[in-house]
Amino acid sequence: xxxxxxQWQKDxxxxxxxxxxxxxxxxxxxxxxxxxxxxxxxxxxxTFVSLFCIYALIFEAxxxxxxxxxxxxxxxxxxxxxxxxLKRKKLIKSNILDFxxxxxxxxxxxxxxxxxxxxxxxxxxILWAALCITAAVSVLMYNxxxxxLIQLGIGTLVLILTLTRYLYLKYHLKGKLNYIDNLE
Amino acid sequence: MSKKDHIHEVLLQYAPxxxxxxxxxxxxxxxxxxxxxxxxxAVWHSVENFIGDSSMKTFIAKVAHNRAVDHVLKETRRQDRxxxxxxxLDLVSTDSHQHSDNTYDLMTAMRRLPxxxxxxxxxxxxxxxQAEITHTLGINEANVAKRASRxxxxxxxxxxx
Numbered sequence: 001x002x003x004x005x006x007q008w009q010k011d012x013x014x015x016x017x018x019x020x021x022x023x024x025x026x027x028x029x030x031x032x033x034x035x036x037x038x039x040x041x042x043x044x045x046x047t048f049v050s051l052f053c054i055y056a057l058i059f060e061a062x063x064x065x066x067x068x069x070x071x072x073x074x075x076x077x078x079x080x081x082x083x084x085x086l087k088r089k090k091l092i093k094s095n096i097l098d099f100x101x102x103x104x105x106x107x108x109x110x111x112x113x114x115x116x117x118x119x120x121x122x123x124x125x126i127l128w129a130a131l132c133i134t135a136a137v138s139v140l141m142y143n144x145x146x147x148x149l150i151q152l153g154i155g156t157l158v159l160i161l162t163l164t165r166y167l168y169l170k171y172h173l174k175g176k177l178n179y180i181d182n183l184e
Numbered sequence: 185m186s187k188k189d190h191i192h193e194v195l196l197q198y199a200p201x202x203x204x205x206x207x208x209x210x211x212x213x214x215x216x217x218x219x220x221x222x223x224x225x226a227v228w229h230s231v232e233n234f235i236g237d238s239s240m241k242t243f244i245a246k247v248a249h250n251r252a253v254d255h256v257l258k259e260t261r262r263q264d265r266x267x268x269x270x271x272x273l274d275l276v277s278t279d280s281h282q283h284s285d286n287t288y289d290l291m292t293a294m295r296r297l298p299x300x301x302x303x304x305x306x307x308x309x310x311x312x313x314q315a316e317i318t319h320t321l322g323i324n325e326a327n328v329a330k331r332a333s334r335x336x337x338x339x340x341x342x343x344x345x
Binding site for chain 1: 220226228230233249251254298306322336
């Protein structure tokens with residue numbers, strides 16, 4: 001073997017940072033426990049809220065629109081919990097991907113993030129428009145201004161924050177994708 | 185031996201390997217410790233997916249490198265915090281002062297290498313053969329050889345600076 005490489009191998013081994021393995025083990029055991037508790041909590045909470053929606057649909061809803069509302073709401077919490085669970089699994093699997101596959105995965109994550117915030121923005125915009133119409137009707141016809149103005153203010157703030165986040169991510173997306181491309 | 189005990193044993197056995205991989209990707213001590221924790225957790229989660237198609241050491245190096253790449257991407261995005269001239273004050277050196285200087289130079293120089301070269305050279309210095317590096321990085325042997333020779337040249341240039 002090349003003597004220089006041999007010397008570097010020796011130097012590299014000697015450059016091992018100081019390790020407190022007992023502390024490391026204790027930290028990751030605790031971190032893993034927390035992750036596990038969080039995963040179970042997400043799943044139980046999602047199931048509980050969905051079950052509550054079913055209860056409300058059967059015993060609490062007094063009109064058809066209410067029943068429709070609860071029927072639409074029922075699958076959402078449990079669906080979100082399952083999505084989060086599958087996402088965790090996918091993330092764990094990414095640990096054993098090949099280098100290029102990992103970079104592809106990272107690029108897809110960035111694109112998914114943009115799509116997620118775009119959808120969020122569209123949803124917020126629709127809700128904000130609906131809120132504006134409802135507020136206008138309420139203020140003009142029934143003179144209930146304060147509560148609607150507060151709601152409109154909160155809605156506008158949420159919309160601005162969502163828009164800012166989306167524009168920020170969109171602005172930086174190309175640079176991030178180029179950076180990953182350069183690693184390949 | 186229980187599953188948990190087995191994982192603990194694996195983590196203890198390969199902690200120095202994981203720490204070295206973390207050190208070749210992060211100069212800041214606090215961030216390096218975070219990265220080491222992240223790698224250890226990833227190894228814990230991933231050991232269940234180990235199907236024995238390579239040695240455990242190769243498998244762990246693969247997981248550790250993937251987490252390190254993820255870390256580099258995140259940190260690069262956050263800010264250009266990888267101050268490559270940061271001293272590694274806690275390096276363990278068993279030899280002379282001159283040796284310690286060489287060690288410092290090697291780790292600093294390695295972090296200056298492009299990621300694709302850094303990965304190959306760190307695996308080579310860890311003692312992995314070409315086939316194992318191929319398996320770890322998912323690139324063909326010709327590519328490994330090309331990267332390794334270019335990495336060695338670049339590293340030598342950096343060390344001479």
